Amino acid sequence: MTRFEFHFVCEELNLEQETLQRWIESRLIQPSDPSGPFFDEEDLSRLRLLSDMKQLYGTNDESLEVLLHLIDQIHHLTAEIKKLKS
Amino acid sequence: MAAKDFYKILNLKKSASKEEIKKSYRTLARKFHPDLNPNGKTAEEKFKEVSEAYETLIDDEKRKIYDAGGFDPSQRPSPGGTSYYHQTQSQDDSRYRDIFREAFGGGINFEDLFSQQERGRQSRPLKGEDQLFRLEVPFKDSILGSEQTVVLPTGEKIAVTIPAGVKSGQKLKLTGRGGPGFNKGPNGDLFIEILVKDSTQFKRLGNDIEVEVPVLFSVALLGGSVRVPTPDGQVELTLPAGVSSGTKMRVKGKGVRKSPPGDLYAALKITVPKKIPTDLKKAVEDWHKTYGEKLGEEASK
Numbered sequence: 001m002t003r004f005e006f007h008f009v010c011e012e013l014n015l016e017q018e019t020l021q022r023w024i025e026s027r028l029i030q031p032s033d034p035s036g037p038f039f040d041e042e043d044l045s046r047l048r049l050l051s052d053m054k055q056l057y058g059t060n061d062e063s064l065e066v067l068l069h070l071i072d073q074i075h076h077l078t079a080e081i082k083k084l085k086s
Numbered sequence: 087m088a089a090k091d092f093y094k095i096l097n098l099k100k101s102a103s104k105e106e107i108k109k110s111y112r113t114l115a116r117k118f119h120p121d122l123n124p125n126g127k128t129a130e131e132k133f134k135e136v137s138e139a140y141e142t143l144i145d146d147e148k149r150k151i152y153d154a155g156g157f158d159p160s161q162r163p164s165p166g167g168t169s170y171y172h173q174t175q176s177q178d179d180s181r182y183r184d185i186f187r188e189a190f191g192g193g194i195n196f197e198d199l200f201s202q203q204e205r206g207r208q209s210r211p212l213k214g215e216d217q218l219f220r221l222e223v224p225f226k227d228s229i230l231g232s233e234q235t236v237v238l239p240t241g242e243k244i245a246v247t248i249p250a251g252v253k254s255g256q257k258l259k260l261t262g263r264g265g266p267g268f269n270k271g272p273n274g275d276l277f278i279e280i281l282v283k284d285s286t287q288f289k290r291l292g293n294d295i296e297v298e299v300p301v302l303f304s305v306a307l308l309g310g311s312v313r314v315p316t317p318d319g320q321v322e323l324t325l326p327a328g329v330s331s332g333t334k335m336r337v338k339g340k341g342v343r344k345s346p347p348g349d350l351y352a353a354l355k356i357t358v359p360k361k362i363p364t365d366l367k368k369a370v371e372d373w374h375k376t377y378g379e380k381l382g383e384e385a386s387k
Contacts, residue, residue, distance in 0.1 A: 030185060042174040042181055049121050049171040056116050071121070075175035076183050 003038040012044075013051045023050060026061065028068060092139035092152065100153075104144065111140035124172040211271035217264040218257075218277045221246070225285035228252050229295060229317045230343050236278065246278060251293060251342040254282045287315065293348030294341040296334070298355055301325065306356045314352045316340040323352060331356045 010017050023029045024037065029047060031037035039047070046068075053059040053067065093100055096110045114136045123129035142148045175183055221236060231250030237243050246258065257277045264274025289296045299314050309327035313320045314337060323335055334351040341348025362370075 030181075032181065041169055045169045045171045045174040046182060052115070052119060052121075056112055056119070071171070072175075072182060072185075075172070075180070078176070079180075079183060 009039050015051055092143055095135050095139040107143050120170040121172050212268040213271050214267040214274035215265035216274040220279045222281045223248055224283055226317045228282040250344045252280050256280050296351045299352040300357050301354050303356050303358045316350055
């Protein structure tokens with residue numbers, strides 16, 4: 001599995017290091033390997049969404065937490081429905 | 087020449103400034119973001135295209151190469167981690183979904199929820215739907231009460247008793263006349279909302295009603311009888327001599343017909359004929375000179 005390093009992620013997503021650090025501390029992002037930290041594909045996809053929300057919609061950290069929580073609920077429910085259908 | 091027209095993709099002129107590029111990109115990216123349009127394949131493609139165009143045009147160097155026709159973006163190596171969030175979350179082993187589930191005590195067990203509902207639907211008797219209709223009632227009926235036949239949308243005719251004293255907005259309940267029950271459950275109820283039409287003649291005041299009655303000045307002066315309209319025909323009312331305009335005479339029991347019934351009040355309105363005979367005029371003038379002027383002064387004090 002590909003793992004991405006902290007600085008690579010910041011550069012790739014055009015993110016300030018402080019922002020990424022803050023998101024990790026507030027547990028908006030929970031790196032797949034906290035030791036590095038190293039990020040996997042799933043972390044990166046979540047970071048890309050966070051970064052887009054921040055840059056495109058001007059969303060602040062407090063609102064990001066609420067939005068991501070709602071989005072996670074939708075994914076959770078979608079997965080449950082899928083499970084039921086099968 | 088490059089394969090795609092980035093200016094066209096971002097709705098821009100070739101001379102567009104950096105600010106214009108940023109603005110247009112933000113507008114389009116917000117519209118087509120794949121995580122906000124998770125089922126739209128076109129949205130995702132459009133978003134990628136818009137992002138690609140933006141990344142090239144916002145970078146001075148890349149833009150210069152692109153404008154010179156020397157840069158084919160389709161040849162660009164794709165960077166690491168290109169999945170969108172909804173894509174990683176639709177996989178079975180999504181970590182963030184599990185984090186959410188743990189945080190909320192195992193999430194919701196839909197299997198349980200649905201099967202319970204399914205079982206319920208199969209065996210439990212359920213009451214039918216309640217239904218609501220509106221019925222317009224003449225003022226007279228709201229005072230006297232009446233029987234009306236109402237035709238339901240199903241074609242069924244039902245007799246409805248309008249109780250005396252009913253008011254607009256009041257609902258009559260007909261138990262068991264609503265939608266059919268499920269699994270031998272009882273029928274729903276039928277509600278009829280009453281709308282009382284206003285009367286031009288009568289005014290309702292609680293259980294009493296008021297009506298204006300014109301009285302000829304001579305009757306007001308000498309006393310006599312007048313005819314008073316009521317919701318169920320006219321009655322005769324005897325007036326004493328010397329009544330004034332605005333006096334209200336009570337006609338007992340002619341208001342709302344419930345127990346005990348309300349009363350009807352006849353508000354008297356004295357009328358004077360336009361043409362007054364000379365002898366009458368003369369008599370009134372004499373009287374006015376002797377008594378009227380003094381009485382008029384006292385009255386206006």
